[in-house]
Amino acid sequence: EPEVTQTPSHQVTQMGQEVILRCVPISNHLYFYWYRQILGQKVEFLVSFYNNEISEKSEIFDDQFSVERPDGSNFTLKIRSTKLEDSAMYFCASEPGQDPYEQYFGPGTRLTVT
Amino acid sequence: AQKVTQAQTEISVVEKEDVTLDCVYETRDTTYYLFWYKQPPSGELVFLIRRNSFDEQIEISGRYSWNFQKSTSSFNFTITASQVVDSAVYFCALRDSWGKFQFGAGTQVVVTP
Numbered sequence: 001e002p003e004v005t006q007t008p009s010h011q012v013t014q015m016g017q018e019v020i021l022r023c024v025p026i027s028n029h030l031y032f033y034w035y036r037q038i039l040g041q042k043v044e045f046l047v048s049f050y051n052n053e054i055s056e057k058s059e060i061f062d063d064q065f066s067v068e069r070p071d072g073s074n075f076t077l078k079i080r081s082t083k084l085e086d087s088a089m090y091f092c093a094s095e096p097g098q099d100p101y102e103q104y105f106g107p108g109t110r111l112t113v114t
Numbered sequence: 115a116q117k118v119t120q121a122q123t124e125i126s127v128v129e130k131e132d133v134t135l136d137c138v139y140e141t142r143d144t145t146y147y148l149f150w151y152k153q154p155p156s157g158e159l160v161f162l163i164r165r166n167s168f169d170e171q172i173e174i175s176g177r178y179s180w181n182f183q184k185s186t187s188s189f190n191f192t193i194t195a196s197q198v199v200d201s202a203v204y205f206c207a208l209r210d211s212w213g214k215f216q217f218g219a220g221t222q223v224v225v226t227p
Contacts, residue, residue, distance in 0.1 A: 033213075042205065042218065042219045043151070043159065043205055043207075043217045044217065045215035045216065048212075055213045056214035103149070103164070105158065105160070107158055108157065108159075
């Protein structure tokens with residue numbers, strides 16, 4: 001069964017450093033998402049991506065965040081200058097864009113900023 | 115602005131009891147989508163169901179059922195004859211037609227044998 005993969009599973013970085021979180025969505029899917037979940041809290045939407053551009057983003061997704069689909073398979077989330085409060089689990093998801101509108105989630109990347 | 119309210123923070127039941135999770139939403143959009151997700155203790159997010167704003171109905175799938183009512187802006191979820199494996203956090207979410215999501219705070223379901 002096709003699945004969404006994410007690498008790395010755990011990333012530790014120092015405050016101020018740049019990180020890139022990688023996701024490989026399911027190949028024929030059209031919509032891609034990044035979500036964040038701070039430990040013990042609710043899932044927060046960051047950004048949706050369709051047709052090679054951002055279709056929606058939340059207030060959290062400020063200038064320090066960016067997304068890219070550089071090669072038609074990978075979908076990346078870059079955090080330019082990490083802060084302590086960026087420590088969270090980051091989930092990628094993809095969706096076919098047609099019936100059935102099922103979302104497939106990756107296993108997540110745990111980001112720890114020290 | 116969109117808002118999703120899951121007023122129940124935790125529900126504890128004994129196995130085989132039914133569990134109903136409440137979800138109330140607010141939106142000004144006429145086209146929107148409602149979702150339920152499950153997050154077991156292992157941490158992964160599992161998609162359960164999506165419903166469109168024009169698809170108001172009660173739906174049953176195995177032990178799960180959903181009751182979407184626009185008149186009360188509610189999208190409730192019921193687990194019938196709960197099992198220990200149903201123990202998880204359940205999130206309700208609202209998506210607008212552009213792909214922007216708003217999640218509820220989640221309801222922790224604890225099923226004891």
